[in-house]
Amino acid sequence: MxxxxxxxxxxxxxxxxxxxxxxxxxxxxxxxxxxxxxxxxxxxxxxxxxxxRPPLPPPPPPPVPAGEDERRRLVAYLDLSPAPLVVLEDGVLRAVNRAARRLFAADDTIAAAPPALVAVMTQTAPGRTATVTLDQGGIARPFALAAGELLLGGRVAQVGALIDIGTELKAAEATALRDLVQVLSHEIVNALTPIASLADTAAAMLRDTPPDLAAVREAVETVARRSGGLQRFGDTYRSLARLPAPDRNRVGIADLTTDLARLFAVRWPGIVLDVDITHAPPTILADADQLSAALWAVLQNAAEAMIDAAVPAPAARLAATTTVDAVAFTLANRGPAITPELAETIFHPFMTTKPEGSGVGLALARQIVRGHGGDIALLPAAGGWTAFVASLPLPRGF
Incomplete structure (x- = not known):
């Protein structure tokens, strides 16, 4: 210078x-x-x-056609998407982004368009989703297809986004299988424990001199009924992903509660269970095995909560009453209060606050009661009692 x-x-x-x-x-x-x-x-x-004189500025770059910047930006965005995007126009399938070009090994037009994909894109309404299985190197891969429409040059084209759901399906299948096995094992073991204890008690009574044959007969009859119910319950649940529809019949409430009380006394002899059916109807229309399993699950949950909390004087109540159009089973215990934050989540499958709990009992109980057209809920704590109420509707004219 x-x-x-x-x-x-x-x-x-x-x-x-x-x-x-x-x-x-x-x-x-x-x-x-x-x-x-x-x-x-x-x-x-x-x-x-x-x-x-100052130096002349460099000549300006050539003007970019209108909309070209937006097009380049859109192409860059689409190429960043991990989901393959395809467009179907006049029967021709094209790869829109890099993921689609990689999936179908095509630069633009997909020469060997999968017929299943073309059919699904044609039949799926915009805004809806569908599933399609594509053959990739001899391996069938499931995809979810999100469908849409695009206006191109005055013509309507179908647009589809493919999402590989193979990994998610395998994980969901494994989780469902594990959960099903856990539910079955939980309920079978819990039902077998008092049955085995009651059978041992009956065998011990037979060794008394003289044996109390009436008490032995009651114990054996209870074991026979509950084991038969467990077998029927397992047979219907064995290969199902959901609880079977209840097989409704007239069930005597006195017989139902007596069996539960006897099993409870054998399973938890240190906990007093008070049964009150004074204001209950003689019978109810329900699946006896399912209803027994539901009530037993709530009683067992209460007993375990009291034992875990080392309640000084554990006690439980089972009452059945008639309302205007339902039968209400109230199950209360002296266990620790359940916080309002957990009032609903305790019914979620596999949610538990107990160190050794599985979180299955209350979820299964609600599923059974809802299968009967009723519901089960946690009542507000009162007088040191934690209570649940299971309401089953009464049929008209019952």
Whole structure:
């Protein structure tokens, strides 16, 4: 920059000297010298002025066609999507983004378009989803297809986003299988424990001299009924993903509660269970095995809660009463209170607050009661009691 300023200064001096020489030669009558001096002055002065001018800016880039920037931005966004995007127009299937080109090994038009994919895209309404299985190298891979429509040049084209759900399906199947096995094992073990204890009690009574045959008969009959119920329960539940519909018949409430009380006394002899069916109807229309399993699950949950909390004087209640259009089974215990935050979540499958709990009992109880058209809920704590109420509707004219 300094050298440029020096050169410019020299040019200006030369131009000034040339101008002075031109004036002198004109006064002396040397006209040829005057013309030459003027040319030198003009050239050096012009060069100096040109040197002082700022450099011209670079020419602007060629104009981008309208919408081209937006198109490039959209293409970049689409290529970042991990979900393959395809478009179906006039029967021609095209790959929209990089993930689709990689999936179908195509640059644009998918020459060997899977017929199943074309059919699903044609039949699925915009905004809806469907599933399709694609053959990828001899391996069947399930995909979820989210369908939509796009207006291209006045024509409507079907757009689809493919999501590989193979991994999710395998994980869901494994989880469902594990949960089902856990439910079955939980209920079978819990039902077998009091039955085995009652059978041991009956065997011990037979060794008494003389044996109390009436008590032995009651114990054996209870074992027979409960084991038969457990077998029927397991047979219907064995290969199902949900609880079977209840097989409703008239069930004697006295027989139902007596069996539960006897099993409870054998399973937890240190906990007093008070049964009150004074205001209950003689019978109820229900699936005896399912209803017994539901009530037993709530009683067992209460007993375990009291034992875990080391309640000084554990006690439980089982009462059945008739309301306007339902039979209400109230199951209360002296266990620790359940916080309002857990009032609903305790019924969620596999949710438990006990160290060794599985979180199945209350969820199964609610499922059974709801299968009968009723519901089970936690009542507000009162007087140191934690209570649940299971309401089963009474049929008209019952």
């Amino acid at each position: 300094a050298s440029d300023r020096v050169a410019t200064g020299v040019r200006m001096l030369v131009a000034t000297a040339a101008g002075a020489a031109a004036a002198w030669s004109a006064a002396a009558g040397l006209y040829a010298t005057t013309v030459l001096a003027l040319l030198v002055a003009a050239w050096t002065g012009g060069a100096a002025v040109f040197a002082l």
